[in-house]
Amino acid sequence: xxxxxxxxxxxxxxxxxxxALAPSGLNIVVLERGGYLAREKxxxxxxxxxxxxxxxxxxxxxDKHGRPFRPGAAYVVGxxxxxxxxxxxxxxxxxxxxxxxxxGPTQGWPIAYxxxxxxxxxxxxxxxVHGKRGxxxxxxxxxxxxxxxxxxxxxxxxxxxxxLRKNGVHxxxxxxxxxxxxxxxxxxxxxxxxxxxxxxxxxxxxGDAEWSGLRPAQDAGHVEVRIxxxxxxxxxxxxxxxxxGVEVESDRGPETITARVVIVSAGAVNSAALLLASRNDKHxxxxxxxxxxxxxxxxxxxxxxxxxxxxxxxxxxxxQKTIGINDVYLDSGDPAFPYPLGxxxxxxxxxxxxxxxxRPRVPASILTWMATHSVDWWITTEDLARPENRVTLDAxxxxxxxxxxxxxxxHTRLAQTLKTMLGKIGFPIVLFQKMxxxxxxxxxxxxxxxxxxxxxxxxxxxxxxxxxxLYVVDxxxxxxxxxxxxxxxxxxxxxxxxxxxxxxxxxxDIPA
Ligand SMILES: Cc1cc2nc3c(=O)[nH]c(=O)nc-3n(C[C@H](O)[C@H](O)[C@H](O)COP(=O)(O)OP(=O)(O)OC[C@H]3O[C@@H](n4cnc5c(N)ncnc54)[C@H](O)[C@@H]3O)c2cc1C
Ligand code: SF4
Numbered sequence: 001x002x003x004x005x006x007x008x009x010x011x012x013x014x015x016x017x018x019x020a021l022a023p024s025g026l027n028i029v030v031l032e033r034g035g036y037l038a039r040e041k042x043x044x045x046x047x048x049x050x051x052x053x054x055x056x057x058x059x060x061x062x063d064k065h066g067r068p069f070r071p072g073a074a075y076v077v078g079x080x081x082x083x084x085x086x087x088x089x090x091x092x093x094x095x096x097x098x099x100x101x102x103x104g105p106t107q108g109w110p111i112a113y114x115x116x117x118x119x120x121x122x123x124x125x126x127x128x129v130h131g132k133r134g135x136x137x138x139x140x141x142x143x144x145x146x147x148x149x150x151x152x153x154x155x156x157x158x159x160x161x162x163x164l165r166k167n168g169v170h171x172x173x174x175x176x177x178x179x180x181x182x183x184x185x186x187x188x189x190x191x192x193x194x195x196x197x198x199x200x201x202x203x204x205x206x207g208d209a210e211w212s213g214l215r216p217a218q219d220a221g222h223v224e225v226r227i228x229x230x231x232x233x234x235x236x237x238x239x240x241x242x243x244x245g246v247e248v249e250s251d252r253g254p255e256t257i258t259a260r261v262v263i264v265s266a267g268a269v270n271s272a273a274l275l276l277a278s279r280n281d282k283h284x285x286x287x288x289x290x291x292x293x294x295x296x297x298x299x300x301x302x303x304x305x306x307x308x309x310x311x312x313x314x315x316x317x318x319x320q321k322t323i324g325i326n327d328v329y330l331d332s333g334d335p336a337f338p339y340p341l342g343x344x345x346x347x348x349x350x351x352x353x354x355x356x357x358x359r360p361r362v363p364a365s366i367l368t369w370m371a372t373h374s375v376d377w378w379i380t381t382e383d384l385a386r387p388e389n390r391v392t393l394d395a396x397x398x399x400x401x402x403x404x405x406x407x408x409x410x411h412t413r414l415a416q417t418l419k420t421m422l423g424k425i426g427f428p429i430v431l432f433q434k435m436x437x438x439x440x441x442x443x444x445x446x447x448x449x450x451x452x453x454x455x456x457x458x459x460x461x462x463x464x465x466x467x468x469x470l471y472v473v474d475x476x477x478x479x480x481x482x483x484x485x486x487x488x489x490x491x492x493x494x495x496x497x498x499x500x501x502x503x504x505x506x507x508x509d510i511p512a
Contacts (some may be wrong), residue, residue, distance in 0.1 A: 001224045003029035005501075006246060006259035008231040008274065011079020012490040013474030014265030015213025019126065020498030022220035026505065029257070030214065030223070031248060033230035033266075034075035037082050037210075043202040044195040046353035051360070055083055055200060061269075062394075063437055064402035071269070071401075071440045077227060078210030079267060080441065081487060085197035085321060085378075086177040086206055087345055088129045088488040090120050093140040094330065095482035099382070102339045103406040106480035107297075107385055110451045110460040113140050119492035119499075124175075126216075127207035127491065131175035138326040139172075151176050154317040157346070160375055161323055163425035174324040174345050177207030177487075192319045197348025209491075226250070233278045234262060236467065240282025243470045260510050261469045261501065264447075265494075268298065268476040272391040272446035273399050275457075275472075288447070288464035288472075293457050295392055297385035297445040298403060299481040302411040302434070305347060306377035307370060308422045309429040314372050320349040328417050329483060332410075341414040342381035342483040350376040375427065379418060381411040382483040385445050403437055442486050444475035461500040462493065469510060473497050 004026040007014045018030050042048035057075045060068040074080050093113040098105045130148040150173030161171045180190035190205035204211055217223040229250040237244050245258035264271045272295040276286035286294050328341040355367040384406040392400045419430045450456025453465035462477050464470040473494050475486050504510050
């Protein structure tokens with residue numbers, strides 16, 4: 001098929017965009033460097049998933065010291081949403097403006113919450129998001145209820161929520177993108193299992209970019225997904241103002257695919273790498289990079305996993321990830337430290353198998369005891385866009401990722417806040433593990449959007465300032481990360497971009 005629109009990458013950005021554009025009747029081709037994630041028993045085996053990293057790329061990136069590391073990235077149809085934890089929160093309204101943090105302010109967005117709100121609503125519908133409005137004190141305005149009811153707490157988690165509330169905390173039902181029908185479990189696609197967060201879904205019941213994005217898009221009949229097809233370089237015409245095609249490597253060998261519009265959706269790091277690799281006479285620093293911002297401002301959150309242990313109480317919960325807490329999201333509550341701390345949510349249940357995959361030297365009996373008694377959490381603090389935190393390529397085309405954390409004091413205080421909360425409700429032991437550079441799950445920021453072409457790469461509809469028909473639609477567009485998980489925002493913006501792109505096609509603004 002000769003594409004009108006060529007999408008490079010099939011994750012949260014690319015997959016959602018394909019679905020949103022499909023009703024237009026345009027020919028759409030999605031290139032995905034990986035294949036379909038195999039449906040196999042290993043999908044739900046902790047050793048295969050966490051110890052052997054069966055679904056992560058074998059690629060090595062290099063840190064700022066030139067040391068290689070294996071990024072935790074899934075190069076498959078659906079991208080990282082195939083293994084995500086499905087926590088699907090909207091950004092808070094204040095996250096769109098500059099926010100003051102201990103290490104400096106965030107960059108404000110060129111759009112407000114209200115601009116994205118209708119697209120969040122659509123994304124929540126497409127991705128089966130379950131939740132309950134009105135419980136989270138920081139949630140942004142929305143008059144419609146969630147399209148699906150909140151996922152119920154199992155008894156131990158209901159008890160944790162009750163005790164938190166008794167102590168003045170406001171736990172809310174975490175919005176989750178899983179296709180679960182609790183009213184009719186017998187016919188529910190999701191079986192509410194304990195291998196969801198970080199695992200692929202063997203029964204295809206996660207609201208991921210394959211099942212909520214590409215597959216419905218393909219039903220339109222003029223959307224083609226080509227797997228094992230890696231975009232290598234984007235080509236422009238001699239003016240440098242228009243993209244004319246993409247050099248692609250696949251088992252068919254090298255080829256050039258032309259299209260009227262090219263959308264880069266390869267994930268924040270790979271999208272920046274692709275733009276940098278596409279430099280030419282007119283774009284000597286990389287495509288769309290006159291601002292010198294391509295690859296810069298990489299963010300990925302300060303994230304820590306937390307094991308809270310109650311030696312006297314067991315936790316038999318199967319599906320645990322049902323509570324969120326935003327009590328210190330906007331403000332620490334300490335007048336001497338007038339900054340936000342971040343977001344707290346439950347993690348998928350840590351089983352002995354999961355712990356063993358991560359701590360193989362600890363005796364199995366200890367890990368089993370810990371898993372039996374723990375309630376497991378995930379805490380997130382916003383990090384800041386810093387120009388020196390960046391993606392670059394070396395002469396061999398290898399990806400280098402320089403990253404230094406910011407706002408660590410906020411993160412430490414968030415950890416302490418959670419520890420105090422949990423100490424009061426029966427968890428005297430609380431263990432933290434901060435994520436390292438290989439945990440690229442929440443990558444964003446490397447081609448930020450903005451109104452000013454001298455300080456941003458993309459316009460507010462994610463079109464490159466310098467090229468009429470090049471868009472970047474994935475986590476790269478975000479000028480600030482907020483402290484909530486990124487996917488729903490990437491999906492909502494993809495739907496918003498699709499709408500604007502269709503208007504351009506209808507207006508004849510895009511030559512054949
Ligand atoms: C373990 C884990 C848990 C997570 N949990 C959550 C969560 O609970 N909530 C949440 O909101 N987010 C979560 N995330 C993050 C979420 O998955 C990402 O934010 C989201 O998938 C990013 O979307 P994207 O479109 O930017 O990139 P991706 O989804 O990564 O998609 C990029 C796609 O492009 C492909 N690609 C790359 N290079 C090329 C190329 N040159 N040519 C062709 N194709 C290419 C890749 O193979 C991939 O399929 C999690 C991530 C991980 C890894
Ligand atoms: S909890 Fe549901 S969506 Fe998640 S892996 Fe299990 S069956 Fe799939």
